Amino acid sequence: MKGGRGSDHGSKINEIKSKSRFRKGPAPGDPSQKRFSGVLPPAALIFLVLVFVAGAIVTVDHKENLSILQLQPRRVTADEEPSRPAPPASDVHVDATVAETPPAEEPVDMCENQCRAPGSEALPRGIVQDMSNFEFESLGGNPERRVARTMKSLLAIPVGIKQKAVVDKLVSKFPAANFTVMLFHYDGAVDGWSDLPWSRRAVHVAAADQTKWWFGKRFLHPDLVAEYDYIFLWDEDIEVDGFDPLRYIEIVRKEGLEISQPALDHRSQIHHRLTARARRGGAVHRRFYKTAGGGRCYGNSTGPPCTGWVEMMVPVFSRAAWRCAWRMIQNDLVFAWGLDFKLGYCAQGDRSMNVGIVDSEYVLHRGIPTLGDVGGGGGGGKTARASSASTAADRYAVRLRSYTELQIFNRRWKQAVAEDECWTDPYPQPPTPASKG
């Protein structure tokens, strides 16, 4: 990348019409956790009954809130924003004096326990919408008449006009009813796409000379894509003759893959054997075997490069995995090298089970020699400035930056691990030495 981060390039979002329909409704503290101590005189018993009745009301109210959320088309809020554990309930010492005074504490506690998103404290909760989406609204439509939408996924691709034909074929494979499409234009040639039939339903974002991870970090915040089941953050030079997106989603859902990729056809440029299409077997593979030479992989291998990761050219994230992965993407490390080997931490469980490669739906990675396509690593930078003249000097600069980013990322990771006393590593063993740096 030359010219630093391109902060002097204006970036524009062409059509983002967003409609948010979420509200975060964290649960009030559960009153049933209150502990009681002491001997209970009859008056106290009556008080206790009152407390439980009040508790029941609060619980019902809480359930109603949840069911309202669930009635809305997406259940993410309830699923993904687990209510904070109630703060240690202040012990209620029940004795005669307490029983005589009305329990003034209860309603106060309820409000104190509400956890409100920063910035929303000044607003009544019901008006706050913390999340959004990229769905279009019709300007003339009646906003009172909401049609329930089906669950969708999001396809986001960095594109340059030179790849128009292959991108057209790729996007056309993704049914409009099930996928929202977002194009990240890194060459500024936005208008050149307008003749394609799906162009008007795509969200176009343009920023000169930026990479997939730069765009993803800035425009795919988890709260903005919370409505989408799966996030396809794909490179552009991908052929999809052997790929059906709906069948793919069916498979990853059934197999419980939180992070996945379609297998690479054997005619592809293959940098890592794990991601190559398995010749036999089922719909999915999660590891590969290498019993000779360096970097061996056995059935007992627990991490990258043997299992538990995918390459960064065609990753697919579940909503929950993306919520984690987005946070790991570094603002300044635009090629994201090294990120792939750490993605397993976002797998919502055992990475050797929840990360996998789908063989029955596969793609061909054309491997157009573009800038930054230097083999392996993150792969994410390969689309950077693909439209520019690929001089040897540019190529060298990108390669150098990618490797430097890898070192910086690994250093930051190590330091973060050392500094965070509250974090325990679920994968404490040093990863099997990779074949490359």
Ligand SMILES: *[C@@H]1O[C@H](CO)[C@@H](O)[C@H](O)[C@H]1NC(C)=O
């Ligand atoms: C795709 O969209 C159609 C039409 O809305 C819907 O019936 C179908 O269930 C969707 N498929 C998936 C896998 O979401």
Ligand SMILES: *[C@@H]1O[C@H](CO)[C@@H](O)[C@H](O)[C@H]1NC(C)=O
């Ligand atoms: C894993 O399996 C290989 C071959 O079966 C064996 O040589 C190796 O010691 C095993 N490693 C561990 C950590 O169990």
